[in-house]
Amino acid sequence: MPKYIDIHSHINFKAFDEDRNTVLHRTLNDDIWVINVGTQIDTSKKAVEMTNEFKEGVFATIGLHPIHTSASHHDKNELGDEGKEFTSRGEIFDKEKYRELIKQGKVVGIGECGLDYFHMDEESIEKQRKAFIEQIELANESNLPLMLHIRNNPKDKTRNAYFDVYELLKKYSKVKGVSHFFAGSIEDMKRFIEIGILVSFAGPITFPPKIEICDYESVIRETPLDMILADTDSPYVAPVPHRGKRNEPVYVKEIVKKIAEIKGLPELDVVEAIVLNAKKLFDI
Numbered sequence: 173m174p175k176y177i178d179i180h181s182h183i184n185f186k187a188f189d190e191d192r193n194t195v196l197h198r199t200l201n202d203d204i205w206v207i208n209v210g211t212q213i214d215t216s217k218k219a220v221e222m223t224n225e226f227k228e229g230v231f232a233t234i235g236l237h238p239i240h241t242s243a244s245h246h247d248k249n250e251l252g253d254e255g256k257e258f259t260s261r262g263e264i265f266d267k268e269k270y271r272e273l274i275k276q277g278k279v280v281g282i283g284e285c286g287l288d289y290f291h292m293d294e295e296s297i298e299k300q301r302k303a304f305i306e307q308i309e310l311a312n313e314s315n316l317p318l319m320l321h322i323r324n325n326p327k328d329k330t331r332n333a334y335f336d337v338y339e340l341l342k343k344y345s346k347v348k349g350v351s352h353f354f355a356g357s358i359e360d361m362k363r364f365i366e367i368g369i370l371v372s373f374a375g376p377i378t379f380p381p382k383i384e385i386c387d388y389e390s391v392i393r394e395t396p397l398d399m400i401l402a403d404t405d406s407p408y409v410a411p412v413p414h415r416g417k418r419n420e421p422v423y424v425k426e427i428v429k430k431i432a433e434i435k436g437l438p439e440l441d442v443v444e445a446i447v448l449n450a451k452k453l454f455d456i
């Protein structure tokens with residue numbers, strides 16, 4: 173059993189093209205396992221291929237990120253210079269293609285999928301909902317947990333992506349899952365726990381508090397230890413003391429340490445609990 177599991181990383185992205193295997197070896201040598209997360213068909217395929225290059229400790233989830241359901245901002249870290257045409261078109265979720273991918277490697281979940289209201293209009297939100305529901309259906313039929321991406325628009329308090337995801341899950345989902353990079357309220361967290369959705373915290377919990385964005389300390393204090401996970405979302409948003417650098421899975425230790433500190437529990441207890449939660453949810 174590893175000491176840590178980073179349940180959400182993107183070592184499949186272009187940002188790691190130069191040193192992907194070095195990063196993964198560093199991760200595994202540090203007794204850390206990693207789940208690489210697909211965001212559209214190409215990054216999902218890449219994540220699955222990578223699981224076959226390592227005997228253990230490297231897993232994949234496959235799915236269509238809500239921002240890739242429409243024309244979206246092009247991120248060089250994710251797709252490099254190529255693929256511009258592809259991202260500007262947006263991808264329609266093709267269940268059959270993803271179903272095929274499940275058989276090709278150690279696929280432990282579906283996503284990242286969900287709702288992203290950060291810079292989206294009505295039309296794209298409708299596309300996001302449709303793609304999300306289809307991914308919930310794929311998760312149901314393959315009995316795999318959901319890797320959820322949920323983001324609010326701080327300028328529009330009239331809608332809450334966490335609540336909308338909760339309602340869709342209640343209506344359609346038969347599986348468990350995790351809300352990665354959680355930045356919701358205590359109420360959002362409690363609703364998720366009730367329906368078997370774990371919450372995973374990322375780099376921002378180590379930053380100086382910005383309560384208007386998320387009151388991480390209160391949310392973490394209230395979240396039961398058996399429902400907490402930790403993720404880096406590498407290459408993005410590295411935790412303190414690595415803030416500003418390219419993120420990578422070994423930094424998950426800083427996030428787990430901070431969770432223990434906030435909860436006022438011995439670090440080792442939290443380390444063990446979180447790894448058990450991850451093993452149980454993803455059946456690894």
Ligand SMILES: [Zn+2]
Nearest residue numbers: 180209284405
């Ligand atoms: Zn991600």
